Amino acid sequence: MSEIANSIFSPATAARFDHLVTLYPVKRSALVPMLLYAQDEVGYVSDAVVTEIAQRLDLMELDVRNVLSYYSMLRTKPAGKYNVQVCTNISCMLRGGYEILDHCKHKLGIGHKEVTADGTFSLEEVECIGACCWAPAMQVNYDFHDNLTTVKVDEIIETYRAGKGKDVK
Amino acid sequence: MPTLVSHPDEVKVISRRFGQGAADIDKYLELDGYKAVQKAIAQGENMAAWIIDTMKASGLRGRGGAGFPTGMKWSFVPKQSEKPKYVLVNGDESEPGTCKDHVIFLHDPHAVIEGTMIAGLAIGAKMGFIYLRGEYRYLLKIVEKAVADAYARGFLGKNIFGSGLDFDIVTQTGAGAYEVGEESALMESLEGKRGVPRIKPPFPAVVGLYGGPTVINNAETIASAPHILLMGGEAYAKIGSERNGGTRLFGISGHVERPGVYELPMGYNLKKAIYDVAGGIKDGKKLKAVVPGGSSCPVLLPEEIDVGLDFDQMGKAGTMLGSGGIVVLDETVSIVEFALRTIAFYQHESCGWCIPCREGTDWIKKTLTRVYNGGGSKKDVANVQYLAENMMGRTFCPLGDAAAMPTLGFVKKFRKEFEDYIEGHKAGTPIITVEQLVGAH
Ligand SMILES: Cc1cc2nc3c(=O)[nH]c(=O)nc-3n(C[C@H](O)[C@H](O)[C@H](O)COP(=O)(O)O)c2cc1C
Ligand code: SF4
Ligand code: FES
Numbered sequence: 001m002s003e004i005a006n007s008i009f010s011p012a013t014a015a016r017f018d019h020l021v022t023l024y025p026v027k028r029s030a031l032v033p034m035l036l037y038a039q040d041e042v043g044y045v046s047d048a049v050v051t052e053i054a055q056r057l058d059l060m061e062l063d064v065r066n067v068l069s070y071y072s073m074l075r076t077k078p079a080g081k082y083n084v085q086v087c088t089n090i091s092c093m094l095r096g097g098y099e100i101l102d103h104c105k106h107k108l109g110i111g112h113k114e115v116t117a118d119g120t121f122s123l124e125e126v127e128c129i130g131a132c133c134w135a136p137a138m139q140v141n142y143d144f145h146d147n148l149t150t151v152k153v154d155e156i157i158e159t160y161r162a163g164k165g166k167d168v169k
Numbered sequence: 170m171p172t173l174v175s176h177p178d179e180v181k182v183i184s185r186r187f188g189q190g191a192a193d194i195d196k197y198l199e200l201d202g203y204k205a206v207q208k209a210i211a212q213g214e215n216m217a218a219w220i221i222d223t224m225k226a227s228g229l230r231g232r233g234g235a236g237f238p239t240g241m242k243w244s245f246v247p248k249q250s251e252k253p254k255y256v257l258v259n260g261d262e263s264e265p266g267t268c269k270d271h272v273i274f275l276h277d278p279h280a281v282i283e284g285t286m287i288a289g290l291a292i293g294a295k296m297g298f299i300y301l302r303g304e305y306r307y308l309l310k311i312v313e314k315a316v317a318d319a320y321a322r323g324f325l326g327k328n329i330f331g332s333g334l335d336f337d338i339v340t341q342t343g344a345g346a347y348e349v350g351e352e353s354a355l356m357e358s359l360e361g362k363r364g365v366p367r368i369k370p371p372f373p374a375v376v377g378l379y380g381g382p383t384v385i386n387n388a389e390t391i392a393s394a395p396h397i398l399l400m401g402g403e404a405y406a407k408i409g410s411e412r413n414g415g416t417r418l419f420g421i422s423g424h425v426e427r428p429g430v431y432e433l434p435m436g437y438n439l440k441k442a443i444y445d446v447a448g449g450i451k452d453g454k455k456l457k458a459v460v461p462g463g464s465s466c467p468v469l470l471p472e473e474i475d476v477g478l479d480f481d482q483m484g485k486a487g488t489m490l491g492s493g494g495i496v497v498l499d500e501t502v503s504i505v506e507f508a509l510r511t512i513a514f515y516q517h518e519s520c521g522w523c524i525p526c527r528e529g530t531d532w533i534k535k536t537l538t539r540v541y542n543g544g545g546s547k548k549d550v551a552n553v554q555y556l557a558e559n560m561m562g563r564t565f566c567p568l569g570d571a572a573a574m575p576t577l578g579f580v581k582k583f584r585k586e587f588e589d590y591i592e593g594h595k596a597g598t599p600i601i602t603v604e605q606l607v608g609a610h
Contacts, residue, residue, distance in 0.1 A: 023339045024339065025253070025296075025379050026360065026361070026379060028360060028361035028362075029359055029360055029361050030361065031361035032341070032342075032343060032344050032358060032361060033341045033342065035344065036303060036306075036342065036344050057361070066363060067361065067362060067363055070346060070363040070364060070520075071303070071343065071344035071345050071346050071364075072344075072345035072346060073303045073304070073344040073345030074344050074345070088510070089265040089464075089510070089514060090265050090266060090423070090460070090464055090496055090507065090510055090511060090514075091265065091266050091422035091423055091428075091494075091496055093507075093510055094422075094423040094424055094496070094497075094498065094502065095422075095423070095424075127263075127265070127347065127514055127517060127518070128263065128264075128265040128266070128267075128464075128514070129304045130262050130263070130267070130268045130270075130271045130302065130304060130305065131171065131268055131271065132265065132266050132267065132268045132420060132422040132494060132496070133171070133268050133420045133421065133422045133428045133429050133430055134171050134172065134268070134428070134429075135422055135423075135428070139304060142304075142306035142307050143307065144170070144171075144307065146170075146171065147172075
């Protein structure tokens with residue numbers, strides 16, 4: 001049973017949060033993971049998410065917002081169902097990262113931090129994602145795709161569009 | 170999914186289990202898994218001293234960047250402490266060019282768990298945290314499962330391996346911030362705060378997580394510990410070079426034929442690593458430059474790469490071994506563009522706490538952007554150098570230096586290229602806007 005009577009989260013997520021706070025010597029330590037898991041479920045960190053997480057951790061909403069604004073993976077607006085994140089940092093840049101990003105922009109018809117009209121895809125240019133030796137690389141949600149070519153990108157995007165992509169959340 | 174590479178010159182200590190399914194606990198056990206921690210426990214009362222002595226004898230130096238001797242770091246933790254002690258594994262891995270911890274978490278997560286236990290036994294901690302960067306969620310799942318399996322076998326939790334000692338491990342991820350890799354910022358983040366660094370002293374070994382003494386090590390450092398205890402400190406030290414024990418995972422990326430993560434003995438020749446191990450420059454092109462240890466390390470020219478890959482030799486060569494991420498640039502790369510992309514990263518990731526870093530990275534980025542877009546003057550090169558020189562050593566944490574050092578390397582070693590670029594560039598030629606370059610946020 002969740003300690004919050006009318007949680008905005010699914011029973012599974014609420015239970016996960018109840019458990020999470022017990023793991024650490026200080027409840028607040030669960031904050032960053034909770035924000036991420038909440039975002040995975042709700043799609044973004046909404047005001048309601050901030051309110052409930054603050055309540056669960058005995059924090060002020062301001063404390064939560066303060067942390068929320070620091071981390072680049074946390075967002076306060078919805079992204080697409082599939083968030084395409086293309087790395088253009090040095091190792092990827094050397095192996096065509098910018099071409100991959102441009103290709104995604106054309107293919108999806110959106111720019112950095114934009115969402116397609118149907119809400120299926122969003123696009124982001126991101127800093128190094130730790131796949132430098134398999135560059136160029138991108139992540140779709142939490143799923144890595146590496147050694148990219150424009151042809152491979154097309155296939156990957158079509159797979160997601162068809163709802164067959166691996167959805168690692 | 171990252172592809173595994175291999176080369177006959179590799180000496181496989183840490184990577185010994187890669188590609189063998191060792192994420193599965195039974196496979197890990199079959200490949201000597203959890204033997205090292207039991208060997209340590211078998212030392213009885215002498216356990217902590219034995220671990221630390223072995224680690225000292227191994228000559229292992231931290232794989233996170235600074236190369237601090239691990240055995241010494243563990244010995245700094247006070248024996249008596251009113252507050253609980255902790256082990257914190259730094260799996261934040263965010264230095265551009267670096268992806269070696271990625272492979273460890275993927276192929277040998279139990280080695281990180283066992284290493285965490287060993288560090289815990291060495292300092293008298295009952296709890297360890299494994300912190301991965303947020304982007305590594307799929308790896309977190311693998312590590313979480315490994316931790317759960319270890320609990321299910323009774324390896325973690327109460328009375329580990331009949332020692333009478335308890336040890337717990339908690340895993341988590343960050344949410345995207347390079348600065349969180351800095352050890353004190355990492356502690357802040359784990360405590361649920363913004364990832365800004367703490368003033369030192371006090372050092373984490375004395376006042377760390379939740380105010381308790383804390384050992385913070387890179388994931389590769391921690392994963393080395395079980396191998397070292399099994400093979401013996403001296404044997405491990407012998408593999409490497411003087412004052413640089415053992416092997417290291419080097420990520421070779423950029424313009425090479427066979428990019429990948431290779432395990433090479435410390436002191437291995439950088440030129441050989443590029444030409445033999447990674448197959449030489451891609452498509453038969455000429456080498457232009459090498460960024461040898463992740464994006465913060467000063468660049469090397471082709472005539473400077475006949476040097477051993479260890480902390481001391483790289484230091485003598487005027488650069489650093491850093492995180493072991495070797496980035497290779499062929500003749501087609503514009504250093505102006507490369508330098509701009511590098512500083513854009515640090516500008517984006519500066520936590521903004523201190524002015525030399527916040528303003529310095531911003532002004533260098535702005536100046537290089539102008540140069541890149543064709544509006545630069547020769548004075549800009551001197552200005553960039555001036556800005557970078559004024560950041561050095563004047564910031565709370567080493568991110569300021571990490572931004573200034575590569576910048577200085579680029580403008581000093583490629584000054585002529587910057588000047589030729591400025592001269593030869595027809596003003597106003599559109600190439601790429603700063604937003605396109607630096608859009609990531
Ligand atoms: C800006 C910055 C980022 C860092 N990022 C990492 C990182 O991602 N992973 C890491 O292990 N160490 C990183 N470090 C180094 C850590 O502060 C610390 O020195 C290291 O984790 C200690 O482990 P070691 O002794 O095993 O090397 C970073 C340091 C700075 C200044
Ligand atoms: S050097 Fe940069 S990252 Fe480090 S504390 Fe100062 S502003 Fe923050
Ligand atoms: S530079 Fe793109 S993943 Fe590291």
